[in-house]
Amino acid sequence: MIMSIQSTMIVDKDFKLAEVDPRVYGSFIEHLGRAVYGGIYEPGHKTADEQGFRSDALAAIRALNVPIIRYPGGNFVSGYNWEDGVGPQEKRKRSLELAWWTTETNQVGTNEFADFAKLVGSEVMMAVNLGTRGIDAARNLVEYCNHPSGSYYSDLRIAHGYKEPHAFKTWCLGNEMDGPWQIGAKTAAEYGRLANETAKAMRWVDPTLELVACGSSGSGMDTFAEWEATVLDLSYDNVDFLSLHTYYNNNEDDTPNFLARSLDMDQFIRSVAATADYIKAKKKSKKTIYLSLDEWNVWKSQGSSRAEQLWQVAPPEFEDVYNMEDALVVGCCLITLLKHADRVKMACIAQLINVIAPIMTENGGPLWLQTTYYPYLHTSIYGRGTVLHPLITSPKYDSKDFADVPYLEAISVYNEELSEVTVFAVNRHLSEGLELTVDLRSFGAVHVLEHIVLEHEELKACNTKQSPETVVPHNGGSAQAEGGRMTALLAKASWNVIRLRVNT
Template sequence: MTRARVVIDRDFTLGEVPRRIFGSFVEHMGRCVYTGIFEPGHPEADEDGLRTDVLELTREMGVSVVRYPGGNFVSGYNWEDGVGPADQRPARLDGAWHTVESNAFGLHEFMTWARKAGVEPMEAINLGTRGVDAARELVEYANHPGGSALSDRRIANGAKDPFGIKLWCLGNEMDGPWQIGHKTAEEYGRLAQEAAKAMKFVDPTIEVVACGSSNLQMPTFGHWEHTVLGHAYDDVDYVSLHAYYEEHDGDHASFLASGVGMDTFIESVIATADAVGAARKSRKKINLSFDEWNVWYTRPGSEDAPGDVADAGWRHAPRLIEDAYSVTDAVVVGTFLNSLLRHGDRVKIANQAQLVNVIAPIRSEENGPAWRQTSFWPFARMSALAKGEIVAPRVISDRVDTAQYGDADLVDVAGSYDAESGRLALFLANRDLDGSAEVEVDLRGLTASSVTFAEVLTVPEGGDRNSANTEQDQDRVRMVALDGVAVDGGTVRLTLPALSWAAVELAVATA
């Protein structure tokens, strides 16, 4: 049996829980938009063609901000194609995913969807095939009240009030050779600087995200961030991170410890950004936008792999990387959320990629149902319970040796404390496939009086670690009651099942 001791001290907090870390991502890729969030004619479509079943699940999940319209897609996208009368919009070839883009869904439709979903929009601009002019023009179209050519065009297209988009991504993965319009760090750094300046001339209230590295393994990692921020430090507000993880060759120990890799990635980018700031003698801190993260099984040869979709010819909204997530995947996703919360003093934005169908927590079928994948649950529970201040847990846990990350704690913990409601929320994962974990939580400066919420996601009865939710069995894996959480003043004891992620909320008072 695994054992762990966790120390939570009321005086050791990292600042407010940033609500924007509970973000998602909608890209014109596969079936995320078409038959995902947008399907006119579906039995549950509303008057705008938006799927109300998907909207309801998005709200239940607690999504705070959604990045749009890409992703690799945005680096070849003309935003003008997606505005104006839908029947007059041009169909285009999307080279990023080798599909035909109808442009039936564009900026206005997305803003309508965002309003109904209750999410903040995060708009990405094309710095691949376009540049400063298109960037500032899109800000004018979206955010200027009226009286200019582009803002009046928005009004003529049916949106009298400005969209007021505050978050903007300066391109996407521009460090990647696969990206349309790929650039060197020097080229991109100067372009990002000038685009940010021009966009803020139009609307000085916006916040902009510079592209960081597409993953920790990029050969330019570190140098890219240092060079880009060397140019754009004074003009941008965030630098981005992207990371996807999967289980390789049955190495489940490394896969379950992937959150350690996320920790390292975050801390390395913080160090690089702060080094640039120190060299400039700047008091400004560049925060992080982890605006793509998830489990993604890159399986060449599968019918929905990007390369195989391309081989099938130009199609509109084909199935693309529609991974079915298991219990194991959901526990790993839970540890990613733990990592993001623990680093919430600097990671201010995070977007799980993507929202629907494409490596997503929500699945839907054309003219059919929508349902929750296993990975839906940790996100929904943390988004609902993480409030107030981020606590800084000290964890002393039994450890496991992994091939990719060295020694890793078998028990992973994050948490928050809300003084206003008197609630302490703990999020705990047991990475041990075979044994349960006895966890003792030592509270300092707080006393717990009762358990107000305790649920766990783990292997369902009669299932195994590969159990998943499907169209035919949509509730196979879900959060269930975590029994036996014992509270005794400053001490809390609980047992985590093997391979599990749990959310526990306690009523507490200051000691």
């Protein structure tokens, strides 16, 4: 006998939270581990194209419809000289890369990554080095990438074979500059001043840029909130976004507590938004700073192996194997991002391939998809439109670090153009199904298009090279609709995507 508990959700077409900025489904590729070399780029691989990009990786990324990809770091960018990665590949120097203690061949740089982004249909979120460098290198890079012609750096790009400018719109002003692990780490005042002056110079080259200032490296930093307030106080008028970084793990093997981690993300977002709004009030500004959660994921690895792999080229790093419970947490985090669609306009699951990633490859071998690929895929494809305020009732539980954790984590997105409502839902209960009733009467008659489910009896089940389809979604969900109400039984510990057609 299948046990179940009750939950309800009211979705009204007039209770609109915000339009989803597609960039909330962004990702991240850093020169770290095998994300670039052996991930997206492997000349000589049987699937490699004429530039050396793996066609199997390109296909898996295209399927995700990733709108924007952050590049080239990450910690890497704080010691990166962008000039080393442009021009003839055979003339590029090999560099000691101090963030991860590897040798960087510079075979992939700005132009190659621009080509890659076009191949997968993504924009580039470019990062500038504010660790070892600053204003001059940043404004020169903008000139190289975005200015049409007639100046030294724009003409240099043309000489390198790229007549048309890359027109990168979104730029990160450094990375995790509060972290002592960062090359050129700074105090909030030092960074805020530098970010402001760099932003001014970059915008004088290209006034259309959107700029992202570094927030704290995480909410656990001693200077958290004070850092955000100081940085924004010094740069408010010249930046558009503030970054957030957060990662979660189940190192204590406490699944109920792990599944509640998205509540921490929710509070993190609220805290940073409140801090930004404090500075807005202080400055009596009409401008709102939006949030870019440009690093987030489940991260299980315990530190880097860089000390044992000193100065190697693209050694394996942080190649986490994700299981069913990791997919549930990623699903809950994606729902949380949608719940804050009014403020979170960009987000990057970190990273895209091989490094704490939904996609894995073997050098010279196959590609396979991790469990976390599927919630990311589903929200990116079906989570476009308007987020609607949900009214949810759900039984709750307490865990080690959280109280009143709802068993039902859910949100709905209305795509008016397609006349579709999609409900994304996670059942956190580990032993019982969850009977969900959704009131959709404001839409009139609706019918179920499909009910996608990701589930597995064993929460530690994962996909590997040998068994790549151990955990895959199916379309066998039980959702039904009648009289403007949808009912479904959400299996225990499951990710659910229920697509409904509105009969307009």
